[in-house]
Amino acid sequence: MILIVDDKSENIFSLKKVLEQSHFPVDEAHSGEEALLKVLRKDYALIILDVQMPGMDGFEVAEALAGTQRGRDIPIIFLSAVNIEKRFITRGYASGAVDYVTKPVDPDIFILKVKTLYRLSEQHRELVRTKASLTQEVEVRRQTEKNLKRLSAEQQTLIRSFPQIVFTVTPDGVLEFVNERWFEYSASKTAFPEVHPDDQRLKEEMDHATKQDEPFVSEIRLRHLATGTFRYHLLRMIPLIQGKSVVKWVGTFTDIQEQKDAHDELDTKVRERTKELMQKNAELELSNHELQQFASVASHDLQEPLRKIQIYSNRIRERCLVEGGDALTYMDRVIDASRRMSSLISDLLSYSRLSIKSLFQRTNLNELIEEILIDLEFSIKDKGAVLDIQPLPEVECVAGQIRQVFQNLISNALKFSVPGTPPRISISGEEYKDASGRTFCHIYVRDNGIGFDEQYLDKIFTIFQRLNAKEEYEGTGIGLAIVKKIIEKHGGTITARSAEGEGATFIISLPVTQNGDTHI
Structure with missing residues (x-):
């Protein structure tokens, strides 16, 4: 203007x-x-x-x-x-x-x-x-350069204080910068530390990686100048790229000798412990085998005199104590005690046999339960029991052991019924997948019996544990312990829900397949 x-x-x-x-x-x-x-x-x-x-x-x-x-x-x-x-x-x-x-x-x-x-x-x-613009730009650049120098000085100070060895290398392999830790392994800023003879190939691999512009990570042993010993270090090489070209490489050596020593010591202890466990396992297997043999022999040897006690007791009762009196009462107690002793020995033998390896087979649970109901036909009719059996899936299992599970649960439902009330027993099931995607089935065995207080849930699955007086309900206190052990050996779980006087529901979770296992 x-x-x-x-x-x-x-x-x-x-x-x-x-x-x-x-x-x-x-x-x-x-x-x-x-x-x-x-x-x-x-x-x-x-x-x-x-x-x-x-x-x-x-x-x-x-x-x-x-x-x-x-x-x-x-x-x-x-x-x-x-x-x-x-x-x-x-x-x-x-x-x-x-x-x-x-x-x-x-x-x-x-x-x-x-x-x-x-x-x-x-x-x-x-x-x-x-x-004015150039003056301002010059001032900005001057201030930027000043800040860069300050930051560079701070970084240099920080890098020198690192516990690792830090260095930079130009693309043609010339050492450009090293921190103070470098001189614990090299007498010169331009000389690479001495590498263990067995790790020379790693040095060659590092040189190859830098030529290919690829990051490099490896363990390498360097000779410590003061002690003359070779110590393990973790070497990392990272390229710094500007545009499409590598302008320099940043490398670090991290001393991992203590970790290697601790790892080697742990490996040694693990090997020693594994050897001990294998030895103990072999001894345990031998002990189990001997125990099984002993249980079989003992049960046979114990059953024989018990049978004689029962036979002669029955003969004495029938021939010599026909008029009654205290002697007849005492003899009935002897006969009952010998019968319980015989059941206890049989149950103990069944429990010990669960340690023997068995073959898994695809089993139709409905057919298996039908066979059990035929065996229990007289008890079912005697109690007037009503059974509702829903379709159950096929599972891979040891059929004889799973048969014993259902037989014990159904027998208990008949045994622990409310006097004067016909037992009602229902069995149902459903499939589901766990968090890993593996298929399981839930099986529910419900009854309307006397039930139990759930605070004693763990107790009912413990061997020799009873919640009821043996005078009221027969049994050895081993049946549910056998059931629990069988289910766990199949990779499943069992629990129960109940209240006194309101019946009980036993909940079994079984894998449909055994993940390729053929024996337990």
């Missing part, structure tokens, strides 16, 4: 028209004081200043502008029709003008001068702006 300063409006009007015809933006001031105020508020590319004005004349305005930050670089053209002498022209140039034009003004020459000065002014202003 061009500022015209003249106290006469007609002069401003004529100059303004000439300039606007050449598409120059124009502003006007009617006194020197107004011109100074406008220069402080706006940016001007050129000032056309009349010399002869009341108050401050043009020379005083030019001198005042030269003393301000905003006005001293604005080119000034003096216009005068009165002061055309050399001394006035000289003073005009001395006060900061770039041209001194006398009136009358030739419009064509005047416009050429204005265009030239306007262009030079704009170029000067652009140079000033560029210089």
